[in-house]
Amino acid sequence: MTLKRRIIILFLISSLLPFIFVFFISYHTIYSILTNKIQDNLQSNLRQVELSLENAVNNLNSVSEQLAFKGSIGRDLEILLTSNNAYERSQMTTQINAELNLVTFTNTNVGLTMYYFQKDGLHQFENTGVKPDFDPKTLPLLAEYYGITYYGPHISYDRFNNNYVLSALRKVDLPSRDDVYVYIESNFKLTESLLDNGQNPQHAYYLFLNNDRRITYSEIPDDYPLGATFASDSPDKSHGLRNAFYWFDETSNQGWSIVSVISTADYDKEMNKWFLQIIGSSLFFLGVSVFMGWLLWKMVYRPLSTFNKEMKSLTSNRTPANLAPTRIPEFDQLLTQFRDMKTQIWELFVEVQHKEKRRADLEVEKLLYQINPHFLMNTLDTVHWLAVMNGQGEIDRIITSLNKLLHYNLGKLGQSSTIRDEVDALKQYLILQKVRYDFEFQVNIEVEPSLLEKPIPRFILQPLVENSLYHGFSDNGVIHVLVKAREMIEISIQDNGSGMTQEAIAKLLHGEQPEREKVGMGIGMNYVKRMLEAYYNGQAKIRIESVPGQGTGIFLSLPIAKEETP
Incomplete structure (x- = not known):
């Protein structure tokens, strides 16, 4: 009521x-x-x-x-x-x-x-x-x-x-x-x-x-x-x-x-006359009561309507509207306090927003530097020249690929790359993985030429391909990497591995990984999610489809209009 x-x-x-x-x-x-x-x-x-x-x-x-x-x-x-x-x-x-x-x-x-x-x-x-x-x-x-x-x-x-x-x-x-x-x-x-x-x-x-x-x-x-x-x-x-x-x-x-x-x-004429007078008086006082109730409702409803407008504007308007006063001191005082509270909430919201962005950037930087120590490149460069001097061509090829991959991954935090560079880094990574694993697998990469120079966050394809290699691959494994343009940039990584359950998918997409898993291949999905959120401000989408025993598909939808960060 x-x-x-x-x-x-x-x-x-x-x-x-x-x-x-x-x-x-x-x-x-x-x-x-x-x-x-x-x-x-x-x-x-x-x-x-x-x-x-x-x-x-x-x-x-x-x-x-x-x-x-x-x-x-x-x-x-x-x-x-x-x-x-x-x-x-x-x-x-x-x-x-x-x-x-x-x-x-x-x-x-x-x-x-x-x-x-x-x-x-x-x-x-x-x-x-x-x-x-x-x-x-x-x-x-x-x-x-x-x-x-x-x-x-x-x-x-x-x-x-x-x-x-x-x-x-x-x-x-x-x-x-x-x-x-x-x-x-x-x-x-x-x-x-x-x-x-x-x-x-x-x-x-x-x-x-x-x-x-x-x-x-x-x-x-x-x-x-x-x-x-x-x-x-x-x-x-x-x-x-x-x-x-x-x-x-x-x-x-x-x-x-x-x-x-x-x-x-x-006989009842005089009685009826008096009764009609009573009925008339009753209707009059009833009308007065209804009118007084209506006035009281207006006195309460108008301030409530003002509060309602203020609450609706709380999530859409950072500055208070110039609303007329209610002319009721108690309500005007509450309305003033509510507007002050609204201003303070927006200030706190902006402050929390900045702090959260800084924290996200620090987390991404931390993750990058967990796997990209600078001294590693200098050491690998020394190993490269030693292999050349001693005529070790296979070792030289592996070290060269690893050095290029690390150099790419050591780009500054927040600096974007292109789809071409991201695909080249993925190829260097696959060269190293074929040497590491003792089983045969094949990776097919298809990219629409018009998308090669489009900006994209650094280091997002490698962790997803790594997940495909990591989740139950055996001989004759096949990974398809497809990059195509629709209303957004659509990237899919599909494999024919052992697949995952829905609980595992939910853990990858929504669960927080413990610190002990945030090294090596465990960094993959956690890093990609954080990087996409920070780079696209929540406009990017990620989806996983998997059937146990048949394979897994990871699908990314990235906005095309994003410009490269200088």
């Missing part, structure tokens, strides 16, 4: 965990508070409506008692109905009308008031016009007690009023007739104010239930139709959830009930 992702994740965790913890605690707390607030508000409104309606019903009951037989108006009605005197009947009619007007005038919460004669289907002494379709049997029953029945809410039978009212029908109990009733409606403004009292922010609706818990009035008849039974399936009879509506019930002392219902969407 990248540093950027780790920083952002750590910021998110450090920011979100406390916030989520606080969010859940706050959510449950505020949910409980808001739930209690909404329920208390709904139940308070419902209780207020129930008390107001109960007062209105009690008022209807009180007024109807004054119009019954026990009241003065009821007795006057009995006299009117039983009297045969026309004058007396007229006086009673006038008196009843006056008393009714007085009662309705002093009770402002009363609307339409009249006497209803059930058998005749007639009504008299009404205080206002009555609609012609008046029939108490069609009214929604609210509650029924001995001698009085309550209806409503329903449309008023007042000819000039189409609003909802409550009504009561009380039996007058006249001695002469048992079909006379008092019909009284509440003032429509009272009923309207009671129902409007429920228009709270939660958009609650009201249902009226009679004593049998049947719906006599419904503001949402599609969901709660009139006449349906409102059954409570909640353990708590005062509230519950039904048909996607929360309901709250208040039962009056007379046995009828008023129910407030509110849809779950309206």
Whole structure:
């Protein structure tokens, strides 16, 4: 995982965990508070409506008692109905009308008031016009007690009023007739104010239930139709959830009930509003956390990027680049120290390079002088003249070849030769070896004429041919020396000797030889490797291929463009 992702994740965790913890605690707390607030508000409104309606019903009951037989108006009605005197009947009619007007005038919460004669289907002494379709049997029953029945809410039978009212029908109990009733409606403004009292922010609706818990009035008849039974399936009879509506019930002392219902969407509206605010705040703080994590990542990434560039340039650029500062003191201090360290590393590298080159040159010089003491040439020159003076032609030929070979090998350290001189020195060396060994062998040398004057390090062919003679040669041995030009100078020395194993090849190419082997023929491959590395700066290549019992091939690839060292 990248540093950027780790920083952002750590910021998110450090920011979100406390916030989520606080969010859940706050959510449950505020949910409980808001739930209690909404329920208390709904139940308070419902209780207020129930008390107001109960007062209105009690008022209807009180007024109807004054119009019954026990009241003065009821007795006057009995006299009117039983009297045969026309004058007396007229006086009673006038008196009843006056008393009714007085009662309705002093009770402002009363609307339409009249006497209803059930058998005749007639009504008299009404205080206002009555609609012609008046029939108490069609009214929604609210509650029924001995001698009085309550209806409503329903449309008023007042000819000039189409609003909802409550009504009561009380039996007058006249001695002469048992079909006379008092019909009284509440003032429509009272009923309207009671129902409007429920228009709270939660958009609650009201249902009226009679004593049998049947719906006599419904503001949402599609969901709660009139006449349906409102059954409570909640353990708590005062509230519950039904048909996607929360309901709250208040039962009056007379046995009828008023129910407030509110849809779950309206009920949760305030809760959802608060929840959206919390979500918005959460997203805002989350964005701030991500932005802060990004800023921190930039503050760390920019110096790291600068360090990365410095490290990449460590192996390719000796001088520090002019990079802009990070503007963070700690990182700028580290960057300065790193650049100083880089400069010191390059200085040490150059110093080690010079020392290593000098050491390599000294090693090559040491190897040359191990086999090329100067006094040996002077001694051989003396032996040469003695052989001539004594007529020893074979000895003279051998000494002459040896003297030429030593003179060639005694060239100054680092001085280059040509392929022609190197091949001539190899031929002198082979003359001496044919005298030394007691077996027959043949050496074939092929050189492209165009390569004869090309510069080449001194003394590299002889050690390789010596290895071929040294590694298990017997009679009829053949060595092929081939020098040809491709993209590089390609030199191959191949023999048909006993060959070598891969372990032996690896030791020759990569292993260090002990000091006791760095004389005579043991110097061969070690010297050639060091000379090629020093002369060509690692651009030359050497490869050995061998199969035990079949022979060995040594292959050199030397750059052509190398000029002769003066």
